[in-house]
Amino acid sequence: MNRRKFIQLGVIGAGASLAGVDPLRSDPVAPSTAGKSPVTVAMPISVAPLVQRDLDVMFDDMRTRAGVNALFIFIYSHEPHRAGVEAEGFHGGNYARPHMEFYRDTPLTLADMSAPEFNNMDVLERVIPVAKKHGIRVFPFILEDNSLPEAVKANWETLYEVDHHGQRTSGHPGGPCFNNPGYQNFTLGLVEDYARSYDIGGLMWGSERQGGLLNTLGLSQSSGIDPGRTTCFCEFCQKKGAERGIDVERAQRGFGEVETFVRNCRAGRQPRDGYFAEFWRLLLKNPEVLAWENLWATSRHELQASVYRKVKAINPALQVGWHVWQNVSFSPFQRAEENLADLAECSDFIRPALYNNVAGGRFKVFAKGAQASVFGDLTPEATVEVLTRQLNYNEAPYDRLAETGFSAEYVARETRRSVAAVTGHPVQMWPGVDIDVPVGAGESHCTPDGVAAAVKAAFQGGAEGIILSRNYVEMKPENLSGAGKALRELGVI
Numbered sequence: 001m002n003r004r005k006f007i008q009l010g011v012i013g014a015g016a017s018l019a020g021v022d023p024l025r026s027d028p029v030a031p032s033t034a035g036k037s038p039v040t041v042a043m044p045i046s047v048a049p050l051v052q053r054d055l056d057v058m059f060d061d062m063r064t065r066a067g068v069n070a071l072f073i074f075i076y077s078h079e080p081h082r083a084g085v086e087a088e089g090f091h092g093g094n095y096a097r098p099h100m101e102f103y104r105d106t107p108l109t110l111a112d113m114s115a116p117e118f119n120n121m122d123v124l125e126r127v128i129p130v131a132k133k134h135g136i137r138v139f140p141f142i143l144e145d146n147s148l149p150e151a152v153k154a155n156w157e158t159l160y161e162v163d164h165h166g167q168r169t170s171g172h173p174g175g176p177c178f179n180n181p182g183y184q185n186f187t188l189g190l191v192e193d194y195a196r197s198y199d200i201g202g203l204m205w206g207s208e209r210q211g212g213l214l215n216t217l218g219l220s221q222s223s224g225i226d227p228g229r230t231t232c233f234c235e236f237c238q239k240k241g242a243e244r245g246i247d248v249e250r251a252q253r254g255f256g257e258v259e260t261f262v263r264n265c266r267a268g269r270q271p272r273d274g275y276f277a278e279f280w281r282l283l284l285k286n287p288e289v290l291a292w293e294n295l296w297a298t299s300r301h302e303l304q305a306s307v308y309r310k311v312k313a314i315n316p317a318l319q320v321g322w323h324v325w326q327n328v329s330f331s332p333f334q335r336a337e338e339n340l341a342d343l344a345e346c347s348d349f350i351r352p353a354l355y356n357n358v359a360g361g362r363f364k365v366f367a368k369g370a371q372a373s374v375f376g377d378l379t380p381e382a383t384v385e386v387l388t389r390q391l392n393y394n395e396a397p398y399d400r401l402a403e404t405g406f407s408a409e410y411v412a413r414e415t416r417r418s419v420a421a422v423t424g425h426p427v428q429m430w431p432g433v434d435i436d437v438p439v440g441a442g443e444s445h446c447t448p449d450g451v452a453a454a455v456k457a458a459f460q461g462g463a464e465g466i467i468l469s470r471n472y473v474e475m476k477p478e479n480l481s482g483a484g485k486a487l488r489e490l491g492v493i
Protein backbone atom coordinates (compact mmCIF):
# COMPACT_ATOMS: atom_id res chain seq x y z
CA MET A 1 0.00 0.00 0.00
CA ASN A 2 1.49 3.35 -0.89
CA ARG A 3 1.71 6.06 1.70
CA ARG A 4 -0.76 8.45 0.15
CA LYS A 5 -3.31 5.67 -0.04
CA PHE A 6 -2.67 4.82 3.59
CA ILE A 7 -3.44 8.34 4.70
CA GLN A 8 -6.63 8.34 2.64
CA LEU A 9 -7.72 5.16 4.34
CA GLY A 10 -6.76 6.68 7.65
CA VAL A 11 -9.32 9.36 6.99
CA ILE A 12 -12.03 6.82 6.39
CA GLY A 13 -11.14 4.83 9.47
CA ALA A 14 -10.59 7.76 11.80
CA GLY A 15 -8.35 6.89 14.67
CA ALA A 16 -6.14 4.51 12.68
CA SER A 17 -2.57 4.59 13.86
CA LEU A 18 0.39 5.07 11.57
CA ALA A 19 2.68 3.11 13.87
CA GLY A 20 4.41 0.21 12.21
CA VAL A 21 3.92 1.35 8.62
CA ASP A 22 6.26 3.09 6.21
CA PRO A 23 7.42 6.43 7.51
CA LEU A 24 5.60 9.23 5.80
CA ARG A 25 7.67 11.27 3.41
CA SER A 26 9.56 14.06 5.12
CA ASP A 27 13.02 14.46 6.51
CA PRO A 28 12.54 15.56 10.09
CA VAL A 29 13.00 13.34 13.05
CA ALA A 30 10.89 14.63 15.88
CA PRO A 31 11.64 13.27 19.35
CA SER A 32 8.23 11.65 19.65
CA THR A 33 8.65 9.54 16.54
CA ALA A 34 12.13 8.14 17.22
CA GLY A 35 13.42 7.34 13.78
CA LYS A 36 10.14 7.72 11.91
CA SER A 37 9.62 10.69 9.61
CA PRO A 38 6.49 12.48 10.75
CA VAL A 39 3.96 14.20 8.54
CA THR A 40 4.77 17.89 8.39
CA VAL A 41 2.40 19.99 10.47
CA ALA A 42 3.48 23.54 9.83
CA MET A 43 2.70 26.82 11.53
CA PRO A 44 3.30 30.18 9.84
CA ILE A 45 4.14 32.99 12.23
CA SER A 46 5.06 36.64 12.11
CA VAL A 47 8.30 37.90 13.61
CA ALA A 48 7.13 39.88 16.63
CA PRO A 49 5.98 36.95 18.83
CA LEU A 50 9.28 35.19 18.15
CA VAL A 51 11.07 38.18 19.63
CA GLN A 52 8.68 39.16 22.36
CA ARG A 53 7.25 35.94 23.78
CA ASP A 54 8.66 33.04 25.75
CA LEU A 55 9.56 30.61 22.98
CA ASP A 56 9.40 27.50 25.15
CA VAL A 57 5.86 28.30 26.25
CA MET A 58 4.74 29.14 22.70
CA PHE A 59 6.29 26.10 21.04
CA ASP A 60 4.93 23.88 23.76
CA ASP A 61 1.47 25.31 23.11
CA MET A 62 1.72 24.62 19.35
CA ARG A 63 2.94 21.10 19.86
CA THR A 64 0.43 20.25 22.55
CA ARG A 65 -2.56 21.65 20.72
CA ALA A 66 -1.80 20.55 17.16
CA GLY A 67 1.47 18.60 16.94
CA VAL A 68 3.25 21.42 15.10
CA ASN A 69 6.68 20.26 13.91
CA ALA A 70 7.60 22.98 11.41
CA LEU A 71 7.65 26.74 11.83
CA PHE A 72 7.22 28.96 8.77
CA ILE A 73 8.51 32.40 9.69
CA PHE A 74 7.62 35.52 7.67
CA ILE A 75 11.30 36.23 7.83
CA TYR A 76 11.78 38.81 5.07
CA SER A 77 9.06 41.40 4.83
CA HIS A 78 8.50 45.07 4.25
CA GLU A 79 4.85 44.58 5.27
CA PRO A 80 4.18 45.67 8.87
CA HIS A 81 1.38 43.13 9.49
CA ARG A 82 3.63 40.24 8.45
CA ALA A 83 6.33 41.41 10.81
CA GLY A 84 3.67 41.98 13.44
CA VAL A 85 4.61 45.56 14.29
CA GLU A 86 3.03 49.01 14.01
CA ALA A 87 2.94 50.58 10.55
CA GLU A 88 4.07 54.00 11.75
CA GLY A 89 7.65 54.59 10.61
CA PHE A 90 7.95 50.97 9.51
CA HIS A 91 11.05 49.79 7.65
CA GLY A 92 11.11 45.97 7.64
CA GLY A 93 13.47 43.71 5.76
CA ASN A 94 15.39 40.62 6.73
CA TYR A 95 14.72 39.67 10.34
CA ALA A 96 17.74 37.41 10.14
CA ARG A 97 21.13 39.00 9.44
CA PRO A 98 21.91 39.71 5.75
CA HIS A 99 25.35 38.28 4.98
CA MET A 100 26.40 40.61 2.24
CA GLU A 101 28.64 38.18 0.36
CA PHE A 102 25.48 36.54 -0.97
CA TYR A 103 23.97 39.72 -2.42
CA ARG A 104 25.85 40.59 -5.56
CA ASP A 105 24.66 42.66 -8.50
CA THR A 106 21.61 44.04 -6.80
CA PRO A 107 21.03 47.73 -6.05
CA LEU A 108 19.89 46.87 -2.53
CA THR A 109 22.21 47.88 0.28
CA LEU A 110 22.64 46.41 3.74
CA ALA A 111 20.45 49.24 5.05
CA ASP A 112 17.73 48.39 2.51
CA MET A 113 17.64 44.75 3.58
CA SER A 114 18.21 45.03 7.33
CA ALA A 115 15.14 45.18 9.53
CA PRO A 116 15.87 47.54 12.42
CA GLU A 117 12.61 46.99 14.34
CA PHE A 118 14.02 44.66 17.00
CA ASN A 119 17.49 46.15 17.37
CA ASN A 120 18.65 44.19 14.33
CA MET A 121 18.12 40.94 16.17
CA ASP A 122 18.81 37.82 14.12
CA VAL A 123 15.54 36.02 14.69
CA LEU A 124 16.66 32.77 13.06
CA GLU A 125 19.67 32.66 15.33
CA ARG A 126 17.38 33.08 18.35
CA VAL A 127 14.63 30.71 17.26
CA ILE A 128 16.30 27.71 15.61
CA PRO A 129 18.00 26.16 18.69
CA VAL A 130 14.87 26.49 20.82
CA ALA A 131 12.61 25.15 18.07
CA LYS A 132 14.92 22.19 17.60
CA LYS A 133 14.61 21.33 21.26
CA HIS A 134 10.85 21.07 20.73
CA GLY A 135 11.19 18.91 17.60
CA ILE A 136 10.27 21.82 15.34
CA ARG A 137 12.09 22.54 12.08
CA VAL A 138 12.36 26.11 10.88
CA PHE A 139 11.50 27.24 7.35
CA PRO A 140 11.99 30.83 6.20
CA PHE A 141 8.75 31.85 4.47
CA ILE A 142 9.58 34.44 1.83
CA LEU A 143 6.31 36.02 0.77
CA GLU A 144 6.56 38.87 -1.70
CA ASP A 145 5.54 42.26 -0.43
CA ASN A 146 2.33 43.82 -1.67
CA SER A 147 3.61 47.33 -1.16
CA LEU A 148 6.73 49.16 -0.15
CA PRO A 149 7.15 51.49 2.79
CA GLU A 150 8.68 54.89 2.04
CA ALA A 151 11.74 54.00 4.08
CA VAL A 152 13.06 51.56 1.49
CA LYS A 153 11.46 52.92 -1.64
CA ALA A 154 14.47 54.53 -3.30
CA ASN A 155 16.38 51.36 -4.20
CA TRP A 156 13.63 48.79 -3.98
CA GLU A 157 11.46 50.68 -6.44
CA THR A 158 14.01 50.17 -9.22
CA LEU A 159 13.21 46.44 -9.04
CA TYR A 160 9.49 46.96 -9.50
CA GLU A 161 7.40 46.41 -12.59
CA VAL A 162 6.50 49.07 -15.13
CA ASP A 163 2.93 49.35 -16.41
CA HIS A 164 1.79 49.60 -20.04
CA HIS A 165 1.84 53.41 -19.81
CA GLY A 166 5.51 53.30 -18.78
CA GLN A 167 4.88 54.17 -15.12
CA ARG A 168 6.80 52.38 -12.36
CA THR A 169 4.57 50.51 -9.90
CA SER A 170 5.26 50.27 -6.18
CA GLY A 171 2.62 47.86 -5.00
CA HIS A 172 -0.14 45.37 -5.66
CA PRO A 173 -1.17 44.23 -8.22
CA GLY A 174 2.30 45.13 -9.50
CA GLY A 175 5.39 43.95 -7.69
CA PRO A 176 9.07 43.25 -8.19
CA CYS A 177 9.75 42.09 -11.75
CA PHE A 178 10.76 38.46 -12.20
CA ASN A 179 12.85 39.46 -15.21
CA ASN A 180 14.75 42.23 -13.44
CA PRO A 181 18.28 40.88 -12.80
CA GLY A 182 18.53 42.96 -9.62
CA TYR A 183 15.46 41.22 -8.18
CA GLN A 184 16.58 37.81 -9.41
CA ASN A 185 19.98 38.30 -7.76
CA PHE A 186 18.37 39.50 -4.54
CA THR A 187 16.02 36.49 -4.39
CA LEU A 188 18.73 33.95 -5.18
CA GLY A 189 21.08 35.67 -2.73
CA LEU A 190 18.46 35.58 0.00
CA VAL A 191 17.73 31.87 -0.36
CA GLU A 192 21.45 31.11 -0.54
CA ASP A 193 22.00 33.15 2.60
CA TYR A 194 19.34 31.19 4.51
CA ALA A 195 20.49 27.83 3.11
CA ARG A 196 24.15 28.38 3.96
CA SER A 197 23.98 30.44 7.14
CA TYR A 198 21.31 28.60 9.15
CA ASP A 199 20.25 25.10 10.16
CA ILE A 200 16.88 25.21 8.41
CA GLY A 201 14.56 22.46 7.21
CA GLY A 202 13.95 24.17 3.89
CA LEU A 203 12.10 27.24 2.72
CA MET A 204 8.88 28.39 1.12
CA TRP A 205 8.55 31.21 -1.39
CA GLY A 206 5.31 32.83 -2.46
CA SER A 207 3.97 35.52 -4.74
CA GLU A 208 0.35 36.61 -4.37
CA ARG A 209 0.06 37.97 -7.86
CA GLN A 210 -1.11 37.05 -11.32
CA GLY A 211 -0.47 38.25 -14.84
CA GLY A 212 -1.37 41.78 -15.91
CA LEU A 213 -4.22 40.80 -18.22
CA LEU A 214 -6.19 39.20 -15.41
CA ASN A 215 -5.58 42.20 -13.17
CA THR A 216 -6.68 44.60 -15.88
CA LEU A 217 -9.89 42.63 -16.38
CA GLY A 218 -10.57 42.79 -12.63
CA LEU A 219 -10.45 38.99 -12.34
CA SER A 220 -9.07 39.05 -8.83
CA GLN A 221 -10.03 38.54 -5.19
CA SER A 222 -8.62 42.06 -4.71
CA SER A 223 -11.22 44.64 -5.70
CA GLY A 224 -10.85 48.02 -7.37
CA ILE A 225 -7.73 47.33 -9.45
CA ASP A 226 -6.78 50.18 -11.77
CA PRO A 227 -6.95 48.78 -15.35
CA GLY A 228 -4.37 51.35 -16.44
CA ARG A 229 -1.59 49.62 -14.53
CA THR A 230 -1.04 46.41 -16.48
CA THR A 231 2.44 44.97 -15.99
CA CYS A 232 5.13 44.40 -16.91
CA PHE A 233 6.72 46.51 -19.62
CA CYS A 234 10.08 47.21 -18.02
CA GLU A 235 13.19 47.16 -20.21
CA PHE A 236 13.96 43.56 -19.26
CA CYS A 237 10.47 42.29 -20.07
CA GLN A 238 10.45 44.21 -23.36
CA LYS A 239 13.75 42.61 -24.32
CA LYS A 240 12.62 39.12 -23.32
CA GLY A 241 9.27 39.56 -25.08
CA ALA A 242 10.96 40.68 -28.28
CA GLU A 243 13.32 37.71 -28.09
CA ARG A 244 10.28 35.46 -27.89
CA GLY A 245 9.03 37.04 -31.09
CA ILE A 246 6.28 39.14 -29.54
CA ASP A 247 5.59 42.56 -31.08
CA VAL A 248 6.06 44.69 -27.96
CA GLU A 249 4.26 47.76 -29.30
CA ARG A 250 1.24 45.75 -30.37
CA ALA A 251 1.13 44.12 -26.93
CA GLN A 252 1.26 47.52 -25.27
CA ARG A 253 -1.47 48.87 -27.54
CA GLY A 254 -3.56 45.77 -26.93
CA PHE A 255 -3.48 46.35 -23.19
CA GLY A 256 -4.62 49.90 -23.88
CA GLU A 257 -7.69 48.45 -25.63
CA VAL A 258 -8.37 46.07 -22.74
CA GLU A 259 -8.12 49.04 -20.38
CA THR A 260 -10.69 50.97 -22.43
CA PHE A 261 -13.02 47.94 -22.44
CA VAL A 262 -12.87 47.68 -18.65
CA ARG A 263 -13.36 51.42 -18.14
CA ASN A 264 -16.43 51.29 -20.41
CA CYS A 265 -17.81 48.29 -18.55
CA ARG A 266 -17.38 50.02 -15.23
CA ALA A 267 -19.10 53.12 -16.60
CA GLY A 268 -22.09 50.96 -17.55
CA ARG A 269 -21.57 51.26 -21.32
CA GLN A 270 -22.75 47.95 -22.67
CA PRO A 271 -20.77 46.66 -25.69
CA ARG A 272 -22.91 46.39 -28.84
CA ASP A 273 -22.41 42.64 -29.18
CA GLY A 274 -22.33 41.82 -25.48
CA TYR A 275 -19.59 41.78 -22.86
CA PHE A 276 -18.27 38.32 -23.49
CA ALA A 277 -18.18 38.73 -27.27
CA GLU A 278 -16.31 42.02 -26.88
CA PHE A 279 -13.82 40.39 -24.50
CA TRP A 280 -13.22 37.55 -26.94
CA ARG A 281 -12.89 39.99 -29.85
CA LEU A 282 -10.17 41.84 -27.93
CA LEU A 283 -8.17 38.62 -27.72
CA LEU A 284 -8.75 37.87 -31.41
CA LYS A 285 -7.56 41.32 -32.38
CA ASN A 286 -4.66 41.40 -29.93
CA PRO A 287 -3.15 37.93 -29.54
CA GLU A 288 0.02 39.67 -28.31
CA VAL A 289 -1.86 40.37 -25.08
CA LEU A 290 -2.12 36.66 -24.36
CA ALA A 291 1.48 36.09 -25.36
CA TRP A 292 2.48 38.84 -22.91
CA GLU A 293 0.39 37.25 -20.18
CA ASN A 294 2.16 33.96 -20.77
CA LEU A 295 5.51 35.72 -20.64
CA TRP A 296 4.65 36.97 -17.16
CA ALA A 297 3.44 33.60 -15.86
CA THR A 298 6.34 31.60 -17.26
CA SER A 299 8.86 34.16 -16.00
CA ARG A 300 7.66 33.58 -12.45
CA HIS A 301 8.00 29.84 -12.86
CA GLU A 302 11.50 30.34 -14.24
CA LEU A 303 12.48 32.28 -11.11
CA GLN A 304 10.96 29.52 -8.95
CA ALA A 305 12.98 26.90 -10.83
CA SER A 306 16.12 28.99 -10.23
CA VAL A 307 15.36 29.20 -6.51
CA TYR A 308 14.89 25.44 -6.39
CA ARG A 309 18.14 24.72 -8.23
CA LYS A 310 20.07 27.18 -6.08
CA VAL A 311 18.94 25.66 -2.78
CA LYS A 312 19.28 22.07 -3.94
CA ALA A 313 22.83 22.72 -5.15
CA ILE A 314 23.72 23.89 -1.65
CA ASN A 315 21.93 21.14 0.27
CA PRO A 316 19.69 18.59 -1.46
CA ALA A 317 18.10 17.65 1.87
CA LEU A 318 16.45 21.05 2.24
CA GLN A 319 12.79 21.06 1.23
CA VAL A 320 11.78 23.79 -1.18
CA GLY A 321 8.16 24.65 -1.77
CA TRP A 322 5.68 27.26 -2.94
CA HIS A 323 2.78 29.12 -1.46
CA VAL A 324 -0.03 29.40 -4.02
CA TRP A 325 -2.33 32.42 -3.77
CA GLN A 326 -5.96 31.61 -3.01
CA ASN A 327 -7.14 33.59 -6.03
CA VAL A 328 -6.45 30.39 -8.01
CA SER A 329 -9.43 28.88 -6.18
CA PHE A 330 -11.82 31.52 -7.49
CA SER A 331 -10.60 32.13 -11.00
CA PRO A 332 -10.74 29.63 -13.84
CA PHE A 333 -8.52 32.12 -15.64
CA GLN A 334 -5.75 32.03 -13.07
CA ARG A 335 -6.29 28.31 -12.60
CA ALA A 336 -5.27 27.94 -16.24
CA GLU A 337 -2.30 30.27 -15.79
CA GLU A 338 -0.98 28.78 -12.55
CA ASN A 339 -0.68 25.18 -13.69
CA LEU A 340 0.93 23.24 -10.84
CA ALA A 341 2.10 20.63 -13.35
CA ASP A 342 4.57 23.26 -14.56
CA LEU A 343 6.12 23.34 -11.08
CA ALA A 344 6.21 19.59 -10.56
CA GLU A 345 9.88 19.21 -11.39
CA CYS A 346 11.04 22.01 -9.15
CA SER A 347 9.03 21.45 -5.96
CA ASP A 348 9.35 19.33 -2.87
CA PHE A 349 6.04 20.59 -1.56
CA ILE A 350 3.29 22.97 -2.59
CA ARG A 351 0.95 24.85 -0.31
CA PRO A 352 -2.29 25.75 -2.06
CA ALA A 353 -4.01 28.33 0.17
CA LEU A 354 -7.40 26.69 0.82
CA TYR A 355 -8.88 28.97 3.45
CA ASN A 356 -12.44 27.68 3.34
CA ASN A 357 -14.04 29.96 5.90
CA VAL A 358 -12.85 33.25 4.41
CA ALA A 359 -13.37 31.94 0.87
CA GLY A 360 -17.05 32.91 0.73
CA GLY A 361 -16.40 36.64 1.01
CA ARG A 362 -13.36 36.45 -1.25
CA PHE A 363 -15.25 34.55 -3.94
CA LYS A 364 -17.98 37.17 -3.85
CA VAL A 365 -15.43 39.91 -4.45
CA PHE A 366 -13.97 37.92 -7.33
CA ALA A 367 -17.40 37.37 -8.86
CA LYS A 368 -18.21 41.08 -8.65
CA GLY A 369 -15.00 41.91 -10.49
CA ALA A 370 -15.67 39.30 -13.17
CA GLN A 371 -19.23 40.52 -13.51
CA ALA A 372 -17.92 44.04 -14.10
CA SER A 373 -16.06 42.95 -17.26
CA VAL A 374 -15.90 39.50 -18.87
CA PHE A 375 -19.17 38.27 -17.31
CA GLY A 376 -21.01 41.57 -17.69
CA ASP A 377 -23.84 39.80 -19.51
CA LEU A 378 -24.74 37.94 -16.31
CA THR A 379 -26.09 38.95 -12.93
CA PRO A 380 -23.78 38.55 -9.90
CA GLU A 381 -25.87 35.52 -8.87
CA ALA A 382 -25.50 33.89 -12.27
CA THR A 383 -21.79 34.73 -12.34
CA VAL A 384 -21.30 32.81 -9.10
CA GLU A 385 -23.32 29.92 -10.48
CA VAL A 386 -21.27 29.74 -13.68
CA LEU A 387 -17.96 30.04 -11.85
CA THR A 388 -18.98 27.42 -9.31
CA ARG A 389 -19.67 24.98 -12.13
CA GLN A 390 -16.51 25.86 -14.01
CA LEU A 391 -14.47 25.31 -10.86
CA ASN A 392 -16.33 22.11 -9.95
CA TYR A 393 -17.48 23.22 -6.50
CA ASN A 394 -20.65 22.60 -4.59
CA GLU A 395 -20.99 25.79 -2.54
CA ALA A 396 -23.63 28.27 -1.40
CA PRO A 397 -25.29 30.70 -3.83
CA TYR A 398 -24.18 34.32 -4.12
CA ASP A 399 -26.42 35.78 -1.43
CA ARG A 400 -25.35 33.27 1.24
CA LEU A 401 -21.66 32.91 0.38
CA ALA A 402 -20.29 35.44 2.83
CA GLU A 403 -22.25 34.16 5.80
CA THR A 404 -21.53 30.47 5.15
CA GLY A 405 -17.99 30.52 3.77
CA PHE A 406 -16.88 27.53 1.69
CA SER A 407 -17.33 23.97 2.90
CA ALA A 408 -14.68 21.46 3.93
CA GLU A 409 -15.55 19.64 0.71
CA TYR A 410 -13.90 22.52 -1.18
CA VAL A 411 -10.66 21.76 0.67
CA ALA A 412 -10.86 18.11 -0.38
CA ARG A 413 -11.65 18.96 -4.01
CA GLU A 414 -8.88 21.52 -4.40
CA THR A 415 -6.35 19.27 -2.68
CA ARG A 416 -7.32 16.40 -4.97
CA ARG A 417 -6.99 18.61 -8.03
CA SER A 418 -3.58 19.86 -6.89
CA VAL A 419 -2.34 16.35 -6.17
CA ALA A 420 -3.49 15.20 -9.61
CA ALA A 421 -1.54 18.04 -11.25
CA VAL A 422 1.78 16.70 -9.96
CA THR A 423 1.09 13.00 -10.53
CA GLY A 424 4.25 11.06 -11.20
CA HIS A 425 6.45 13.45 -9.24
CA PRO A 426 7.48 13.16 -5.58
CA VAL A 427 5.84 16.47 -4.70
CA GLN A 428 3.96 16.64 -1.42
CA MET A 429 0.80 18.71 -1.15
CA TRP A 430 0.67 20.64 2.12
CA PRO A 431 -2.59 22.63 1.92
CA GLY A 432 -3.01 25.78 3.94
CA VAL A 433 -6.18 25.36 6.04
CA ASP A 434 -8.13 28.24 7.53
CA ILE A 435 -7.81 28.89 11.25
CA ASP A 436 -9.25 32.34 11.89
CA VAL A 437 -8.05 34.09 8.76
CA PRO A 438 -9.60 37.54 9.32
CA VAL A 439 -13.02 38.04 7.71
CA GLY A 440 -15.20 41.05 6.90
CA ALA A 441 -18.27 42.14 8.86
CA GLY A 442 -21.14 39.66 8.66
CA GLU A 443 -18.96 36.82 7.40
CA SER A 444 -18.75 33.41 9.00
CA HIS A 445 -16.22 32.58 11.70
CA CYS A 446 -14.16 29.45 12.26
CA THR A 447 -15.20 26.89 14.85
CA PRO A 448 -13.22 23.96 16.30
CA ASP A 449 -15.45 21.47 14.44
CA GLY A 450 -15.22 23.42 11.19
CA VAL A 451 -11.42 23.54 11.39
CA ALA A 452 -11.32 19.81 12.18
CA ALA A 453 -13.49 19.05 9.15
CA ALA A 454 -11.22 21.11 6.87
CA VAL A 455 -8.10 19.36 8.18
CA LYS A 456 -9.65 15.94 7.59
CA ALA A 457 -10.81 17.00 4.13
CA ALA A 458 -7.26 17.99 3.17
CA PHE A 459 -5.96 14.52 3.96
CA GLN A 460 -8.98 12.97 2.30
CA GLY A 461 -7.95 14.86 -0.82
CA GLY A 462 -4.45 13.37 -0.70
CA ALA A 463 -2.49 15.89 1.37
CA GLU A 464 0.79 14.59 2.80
CA GLY A 465 1.31 17.42 5.21
CA ILE A 466 -0.59 20.49 6.37
CA ILE A 467 0.09 24.16 6.94
CA LEU A 468 -2.14 25.56 9.65
CA SER A 469 -2.93 29.03 8.35
CA ARG A 470 -2.31 31.65 8.12
CA ASN A 471 -0.56 33.00 11.22
CA TYR A 472 -0.30 31.66 14.76
CA VAL A 473 -1.08 35.06 16.24
CA GLU A 474 -4.47 35.16 14.49
CA MET A 475 -5.65 31.80 15.82
CA LYS A 476 -8.06 31.23 18.67
CA PRO A 477 -6.58 28.50 20.89
CA GLU A 478 -9.73 26.38 20.73
CA ASN A 479 -9.72 26.43 16.92
CA LEU A 480 -6.07 25.38 16.82
CA SER A 481 -7.04 22.56 19.15
CA GLY A 482 -9.76 21.62 16.64
CA ALA A 483 -7.01 21.05 14.08
CA GLY A 484 -5.08 18.98 16.60
CA LYS A 485 -8.12 16.84 17.40
CA ALA A 486 -8.54 16.01 13.70
CA LEU A 487 -4.85 15.24 13.27
CA ARG A 488 -4.98 12.88 16.24
CA GLU A 489 -8.09 11.14 14.93
CA LEU A 490 -6.34 10.69 11.60
CA GLY A 491 -3.30 9.22 13.33
CA VAL A 492 -1.11 11.95 11.83
CA ILE A 493 0.20 13.08 15.20
Ligand SMILES: [Zn+2]
Binding pocket: 161, 162, 177, 178, 179, 180, 232, 233, 234, 235, 236, 237, 238
Ligand atom coordinates in the same frame (compact mmCIF):
# COMPACT_ATOMS: atom_id res chain seq x y z
ZN1 LIG B 1 9.53 43.54 -16.11
